[in-house]
Amino acid sequence: MVRVVVVGGGCAGIAAAVGARKAGAEVILLERQDQLLGIGRIAGSMDVGGRYPLHLEIVEMGAGEVNEALDAVCLPNVENYRKSHYPHHSLPGSEEMTKHSWVYNVLTAEPVLRKLLQKMGVEIRWRSRAVDVAKEGSRVIKVKLANGDWVEGDAFIDATGSAGGQNHCIPDVGGCVMCPWMQCATFGNRVDICGKAGATTVSMHQKDGRPGIKYNGLYLYKGSLSKELQQQLDENHQIFVPFRGVIDWDVDPEWSWGTRGQDGNDGMGHPADPETSWRVAPDVGRFRLLDRGIFAGGAGPSPIPLEKLREIPGFENVVLAAPVGGQNLWSLGYDLVFCEDCLRVPPLDNLFTAGSKAHMVDVQPGINSGYLAGFNAVRAAVGQEPVELPRTTVTGDIIAFTQQFLRDSAQTEYGGPTTFVSAHAGHYLRRLKDVGFFPDNPEKARKRIAEAGLTGFFKQQVI
Numbered sequence: 500m501v502r503v504v505v506v507g508g509g510c511a512g513i514a515a516a517v518g519a520r521k522a523g524a525e526v527i528l529l530e531r532q533d534q535l536l537g538i539g540r541i542a543g544s545m546d547v548g549g550r551y552p553l554h555l556e557i558v559e560m561g562a563g564e565v566n567e568a569l570d571a572v573c574l575p576n577v578e579n580y581r582k583s584h585y586p587h588h589s590l591p592g593s594e595e596m597t598k599h600s601w602v603y604n605v606l607t608a609e610p611v612l613r614k615l616l617q618k619m620g621v622e623i624r625w626r627s628r629a630v631d632v633a634k635e636g637s638r639v640i641k642v643k644l645a646n647g648d649w650v651e652g653d654a655f656i657d658a659t660g661s662a663g664g665q666n667h668c669i670p671d672v673g674g675c676v677m678c679p680w681m682q683c684a685t686f687g688n689r690v691d692i693c694g695k696a697g698a699t700t701v702s703m704h705q706k707d708g709r710p711g712i713k714y715n716g717l718y719l720y721k722g723s724l725s726k727e728l729q730q731q732l733d734e735n736h737q738i739f740v741p742f743r744g745v746i747d748w749d750v751d752p753e754w755s756w757g758t759r760g761q762d763g764n765d766g767m768g769h770p771a772d773p774e775t776s777w778r779v780a781p782d783v784g785r786f787r788l789l790d791r792g793i794f795a796g797g798a799g800p801s802p803i804p805l806e807k808l809r810e811i812p813g814f815e816n817v818v819l820a821a822p823v824g825g826q827n828l829w830s831l832g833y834d835l836v837f838c839e840d841c842l843r844v845p846p847l848d849n850l851f852t853a854g855s856k857a858h859m860v861d862v863q864p865g866i867n868s869g870y871l872a873g874f875n876a877v878r879a880a881v882g883q884e885p886v887e888l889p890r891t892t893v894t895g896d897i898i899a900f901t902q903q904f905l906r907d908s909a910q911t912e913y914g915g916p917t918t919f920v921s922a923h924a925g926h927y928l929r930r931l932k933d934v935g936f937f938p939d940n941p942e943k944a945r946k947r948i949a950e951a952g953l954t955g956f957f958k959q960q961v962i
């Protein structure tokens with residue numbers, strides 16, 4: 500039987516494994532940790548901005564399994580949550596941005612996805628960190644694990660993401676903050692598998708030119724907040740807690756540098772496009788706490804020493820989930836790979852990628868690109884040409900747009916991107932609006948996918 504080996508079990512790797520199984524291959528998923536979902540174990544926010552058309556499309560294309568699993572652990576009070584967003588999200592022109600938003604429970608999502616993979620017949624190998632590859636000509640033939648074992652396959656998918664490990668975080672962004680999704684001290688650092696295979700990769704760059712991006716945000720253990728704040732969170736799902744007068748943190752260009760592609764600001768902390776901005780300058784005087792299950796939190800000012808945080812009313816006993824230490828931020832954006840629009844990674848014939856490894860951040864782009872990578876890996880394994888999705892679909896568009904963005908940014912003084920491509924906000928959401936993909940609705944998406952000839956596309960077997 501044809502075997503596809505997926506490296507990395509984040510949302511992209513999970514969807515790739517399901518996609519390759521549906522297309523008819525035997526699938527081995529190598530995950531360095533003992534849990535799936537990677538950064539998705541702290542994410543949770545779905546269907547904001549351009550994530551929604553991507554969600555509608557993957558369902559239309561016959562690949563709703565991963566979304567259905569996450570939907571099954573959706574947090575309650577969705578209507579209250581939708582009403583609780585930043586005031587500018589309900590202004591004319593912006594109201595579509597959060598209209599469909601919901602959050603999956605980050606605590607219960609992983610077991611649900613694990614069951615999905617088991618049901619689909621994916622073999623998961625835990626604590627299996629890929630460290631090298633062996634090739635024959637332009638084909639990868641096997642992947643080496645940190646324990647010295649080799650895993651052979653007919654096609655491979657690098658879905659290892661772009662975060663850390665400690666080998667990057669310590670020299671590049673000031674230190675390890677013990678993020679809950681990488682756990683490098685126990686499971687070892689991420690490895691650039693595409694790079695090992697001879698592909699071209701490029702890293703993001705900070706304002707001072709150092710590699711990797713500091714990703715701001717503050718995630719607290721919900722149970723450590725005051726009873727009042729917990730109650731408000733239970734009811735409204737999302738609350739804003741002012742910190743002015745306690746914490747001296749203003750519109751600081753430094754903290755919004757890496758995320759300005761999502762904020763729609765100009766890198767100086769000023770909102771450029773309120774219609775597509777997730778956060779805007781007036782909102783930085785308060786924390787946005789979004790209930791994500793065990794954690795409450797969101798992108799915004801950080802890092803702040805614990806003793807300072809505990810001076811905020813309601814935060815007296817607060818415990819930080821991440822980033823711990825009050826000195827550093829998370830790091831992302833390493834070893835992003837150049838690929839074809841079918842997600843094949845040149846110069847290899849049978850290596851594919853998906854998700855944040857190819858600079859498409861957010862859970863939904865990871866899922867959509869994962870399914871395509873899984874499908875195309877099976878085609879490559881049996882000697883068929885992989886397929887591209889047309890740019891008349893958001894799924895096809897975000898892949899092509901992001902690769903162009905990577906190529907263009909590699910020509911700049913930084914030699915790589917300095918901000919993210921993210922469907923939920925910022926410059927890419929602006930594009931979706933300008934092109935007419937956004938706002939979206941089920942009927943519009945159904946028509947778009949039907950016209951592209953892709954209805955039920957991922958239900959077809961390659962083998």
Ligand SMILES: Cc1cc2nc3c(=O)[nH]c(=O)nc-3n(C[C@H](O)[C@H](O)[C@H](O)COP(=O)(O)OP(=O)(O)OC[C@H]3O[C@@H](n4cnc5c(N)ncnc54)[C@H](O)[C@@H]3O)c2cc1C
Pocket residue numbers: 506507508509510511512529530531532534535536537538539541542543544545627628629630658659660661662681688689690714716829831853854855856859860861862863865
């Ligand atoms: C703080 C924060 C909050 C976010 N919130 C949201 C949100 O609310 N909604 C949203 O849509 N997006 C959110 N995002 C973005 C989103 O979470 C990520 O873009 C997405 O989860 C990335 O998925 P991935 O599968 O590409 O990579 P990852 O999640 O990084 O997964 C990579 C996997 O590969 C494994 N791996 C790495 N190297 C190896 C190796 N050598 N061998 C084997 N396995 C390996 C890792 O252990 C990991 O499981 C957030 C991001 C951050 C940082």
